[in-house]
Amino acid sequence: MAPIPHAIQPPGRPFRLGVVGGGQGSFIGPVHRRAATLDLRFAIVAGVLSSRPDKATADGIAIGLAPDRAYTGVAEMLAAEARRGSDGIEAVAIMTPNDRHFEQCMAALDAGLDVICDKPMVTTPDEARRLAERVAATGRVFCLTHNYSGYPMVRQARAMVRAGAIGEVRLVHAEYFQSGMATPVESRPLTDKLRWKLDTARSGPSLVLGDIGTHAHQLACYVSGLAVTEVAADLGAIVPGRQVDDYAALLWRFDSGARGTCVVTQAAAGAENDIALRIHGEKGMLAWRQQAANYLEYALQGGALQRLGRGDPGLDGHALGATRISRGHPEGFLEAFANLYVDFADAIVARNAARPVADPGFPTVEAGVAGADFVAAVVASSRAGGRWTALGAA
């Protein structure tokens, strides 16, 4: 993929975007909205901010929507916007509870719209495959916001692995330590968000896997260029008395024969949002950690550790293109997220121009299928006492 010229003016007018979810109180709502508009690639012109009609209207107006485009339902929005014709929305961004994604994505695709959807994409492999088929059938662009793959130095790592900088990949270790559920949050009055998260009918078969396990899996696959083929897993709760999973540890094997480990938990008392990846290959290593997101560690066997910085002139075009400001001035989570929106916009432009794209470079519906398979296999392996379990075998 050619460098994305983030630092200069956008190539043409912003696309008109409708948002679904993300009303007042949401963590991810403001992230999506800032990310979508940061580079003037999208203008948010319509939305269904909440499943509660009154809140949907108020929150929509609060984010600047015209009152008549602050809708109270997705079907209503899709129909009304279609009726607008040439100034109706062209794409939809979905940031609702996990169990709503499938139906909402399908509806938006069926309405002829491009879709950018929060992760986890859906809650079962079956839904994932049906959605992938619908994407293919409709020819719409689909972007799944595994945002860590938007970090420039993650893209640099991916480009370096691909270019053979560490040789054949042998070992992949991913970890994600969060602390948000380290205390017994269930025993306090629940927020709206916690209410649906703690309900596995809504959040999916395994809370920790849906929330952060799929991030670690996607990050590992995105950078290594490999697919996980089987897992041996231990899944459960490390906070006593908890009914949902807050911990998953697993051994994994990749299609190339590479091996490794993955550990994720939302109950790591004292941890920050600490996601990290470490890959060793035949010739050397690459390591990245969100806490130092502007850097990538690289060492060849026998050589000094190199700390590549975002903006270093020698970086790969895909990494340089994903950066907005000069070296040393830090970028963060927001810019990484926004890079997915830029990718999404670029892909729409390319599709509209019938220009083929060899490597989309961002997480597509296929990443969602792989993620759903991963969740299912980890759950199955853990239930089977840690037995090696193949992905996609269900």
Added chain:
Amino acid sequence: MAPIPHAIQPPGRPFRLGVVGGGQGSFIGPVHRRAATLDLRFAIVAGVLSSRPDKATADGIAIGLAPDRAYTGVAEMLAAEARRGSDGIEAVAIMTPNDRHFEQCMAALDAGLDVICDKPMVTTPDEARRLAERVAATGRVFCLTHNYSGYPMVRQARAMVRAGAIGEVRLVHAEYFQSGMATPVESRPLTDKLRWKLDTARSGPSLVLGDIGTHAHQLACYVSGLAVTEVAADLGAIVPGRQVDDYAALLWRFDSGARGTCVVTQAAAGAENDIALRIHGEKGMLAWRQQAANYLEYALQGGALQRLGRGDPGLDGHALGATRISRGHPEGFLEAFANLYVDFADAIVARNAARPVADPGFPTVEAGVAGADFVAAVVASSRAGGRWTALGAA
């Protein structure tokens, strides 16, 4: 100052902003524009993007201005916007070469507009004082974008010093190592930006002091709560043959009796944009570095080093209010810059409501006066062979 509720919806409609400078090719232009709009506190509706008329028009349209509001001159914009009445601009953001600031700020103030201006504010102490008087006389809000003071952990450091966390301040060390001029850039074809920077008639009496020395000075004063009263300085070029300053080192003394050092250079080959501050007081220390901007180091005498993180629940309200995303997910330069725009908007709201603000909490015109005095004193001291020279004595 009360916490700024960044994470939630903005309090009311965005103010209408006109921008001056920052056209295609500018580093700081896109920063200002993203920062201004990130929190929906400003909408950029007019501008003079360049001093070249054709470029001004084209660049203005490229950033989304209506063609009739992509002006070719400041006076023209101020007049035309005034004529628009209720939908004309309410504030101006100035990001032009240094020698243009004074006149443009004065014009905008005289037009009754609030002003946010890039640093260095002006190029002489005299201009600085005249501008300060005009700000006072017009009652307009004036914000100077010393953006490092927008970082949440810098604000935390300031709050902690003020609260006595390290006791009486004794030692203040500031440093800013840049590498952009480590090579003889003068011998290559000059960009527009370099052309005016290398012309001291335009960039001011000392390039390195205007570009980054004022940042280091402002950061030190902002956090310590102290004012520099005298300096003993060495100023010059460390790249052979260079006609402008690229290096300044100085000893400084503060009004409280505290002492310390400051070293800044744009010619530190191999450096990143590495600005750092370290303060030791009677009881302990605080240290901050932009490369790890989301953290603040704090140690009491005899105790463990504490690494406070942006978003830690125990932070001061001024720091927590300046953060948009949860702990561990990094924020960067952009959010820090945007915090000044939020402050600027809040101050306009307060002024409009005639609500007194005890501590503006952001760099005002007074910071610009102090910066101009600092530059003048450093230049004078260096010329006098390092003699201790008082600020404001000119």
Added chain:
Amino acid sequence: MAPIPHAIQPPGRPFRLGVVGGGQGSFIGPVHRRAATLDLRFAIVAGVLSSRPDKATADGIAIGLAPDRAYTGVAEMLAAEARRGSDGIEAVAIMTPNDRHFEQCMAALDAGLDVICDKPMVTTPDEARRLAERVAATGRVFCLTHNYSGYPMVRQARAMVRAGAIGEVRLVHAEYFQSGMATPVESRPLTDKLRWKLDTARSGPSLVLGDIGTHAHQLACYVSGLAVTEVAADLGAIVPGRQVDDYAALLWRFDSGARGTCVVTQAAAGAENDIALRIHGEKGMLAWRQQAANYLEYALQGGALQRLGRGDPGLDGHALGATRISRGHPEGFLEAFANLYVDFADAIVARNAARPVADPGFPTVEAGVAGADFVAAVVASSRAGGRWTALGAA
């Protein structure tokens, strides 16, 4: 255990020590000798430096032994030193290939000598138990040089866990990435050391587990105060064509119900000797990494990360007692190793004085038994396709 007053003069004359192994070309030989003598607790007066008689004599003289005490066999040394009576050796340090430890330790114990032995202690659980019985029967002091437990900040971590600083332990992650075997070392002329290491009849059932897996296991148990009860493991070679194990990854469960992961490899191209431990408990976390051995990271849920430093006045006595120099001046591997020799000497003094010691505070023969059980269980689990396998069940 009371603080060990390392910084002051030793309590009495040095014990007379005989060394077994560690001749010219050995990595660990000079480490043991420097560690033994650093604090004047031992004087090396006899030894069998090599299994080759001519080398044993020459290397013994080279390290300063009197020619008649540079022996060519262990039995010979034990007999001759016994005949010396009051100036004969009082203790033996064993640093031979793994398969020699059992017999040599047994012989030394039977000769009435105290023993300090390199790890892995022995190569089977059965030998481990027989050795433990002999230690108990003879009343001799036995120290196993799991040297990471000699680092002051590791001891601080252990003391803090024990004191409840992080509450009930929930999650233990240990990793050890080495690069020494990342290249196909087998295809080059073998050193003496590699020759026996690559021979599993000599190095034990699993090279990576014996070399570094037991270190990771001991470190995790030492700090957490817990015992591993079962493992689900993946063991093998990640360098193509290798006949010995160079990689082990496993899920583990502890007697308290805590869980976690462990990954160790000697084939991590580009890695340093990177051993690290991370423990999350009910209330917070502790993390230690050899690369920053003088520090311990500690964070309570919701609080700042604290970086405790070796020598901080508030540390636990067991950590402070294991430090020789003031805060900020780094100590390293050697001092950590030497701390085990100090412990060993202190235990001999205590035993000689018939003074009971509640907590030896260093790795004893029981750590060797646990390590042998760990190796056996990991091997068995991996062979059984990752099935959860209990330790000590063989």
Added chain:
Amino acid sequence: MAPIPHAIQPPGRPFRLGVVGGGQGSFIGPVHRRAATLDLRFAIVAGVLSSRPDKATADGIAIGLAPDRAYTGVAEMLAAEARRGSDGIEAVAIMTPNDRHFEQCMAALDAGLDVICDKPMVTTPDEARRLAERVAATGRVFCLTHNYSGYPMVRQARAMVRAGAIGEVRLVHAEYFQSGMATPVESRPLTDKLRWKLDTARSGPSLVLGDIGTHAHQLACYVSGLAVTEVAADLGAIVPGRQVDDYAALLWRFDSGARGTCVVTQAAAGAENDIALRIHGEKGMLAWRQQAANYLEYALQGGALQRLGRGDPGLDGHALGATRISRGHPEGFLEAFANLYVDFADAIVARNAARPVADPGFPTVEAGVAGADFVAAVVASSRAGGRWTALGAA
């Protein structure tokens, strides 16, 4: 200088060493003794451990001296050891209060002994020059224990500068922040050590300069290969009411034209023993900090930051030769100090063999002369209101 083969056996028998100072309660005494003996290059066989006769005897016996070689005076020791003939001491290590160094060094040289002396060498430039003349006249080896120059990665930095790795040096920044005197230690009962330190008649003209300023100066010169030619300084006490200096900040210029800053203080509350050096040259930078002593940061303009590690195979021979253990296992202060003793022994061997040594590679009496000149110039400049003052001009 050829690599020093530290890891292998010593080249020949240890030299017999007499120690002066360092009795019970001393910080530096045990450091010297461990450093001297770590590599079997010296055996401590005689000493005057204290200026108080009874303590001298008791402390000498406590460190293992024969009672008749635990002397009570330097003259007595020199005479008695000379009478021993072939088993008398061959070298003297001096670790007494600063004002004793001159006379004791002169006496030892006059007795035909090689001398290793703690810093600051002496307290005036005049003494320094007289001592240098005596060293030259006697042909004895003289080593000054500026121990930071014993760190392998400091030697690597020196070798790289010399090899042109960063091009012509332009900027040298040194800092040393200590906290030992951050509190008003004068108001508490004084230890022996503090009693002489606080007496400038004994510790020299400026406490902070003698204690740590000379370290920073020597480190900067040692690595850069340059000499400081003039300073503009601010010297004094930052702890209110203190009679001795605890703070020095200065601008310095080097013989090559390079410039920079130096700040040292013993009153930095909350600091560790934090000495650091940063050098920027024409092509890039090198940075070292004792807190991460096993690493050296290196960046070329436009390139990634490289973190060279002690033991990396590509290091310079002088750095590799100064390391005892493999990469990743940390070494510290002790080994750095011991490297000076190895250098000292090597230099004695070379001198005894009449083998010329082009570059001694360790701090000699010339470093002591430069240090005394530095102290005098800083004091003079500060008294003259920061005026640029030449070294050696007194």
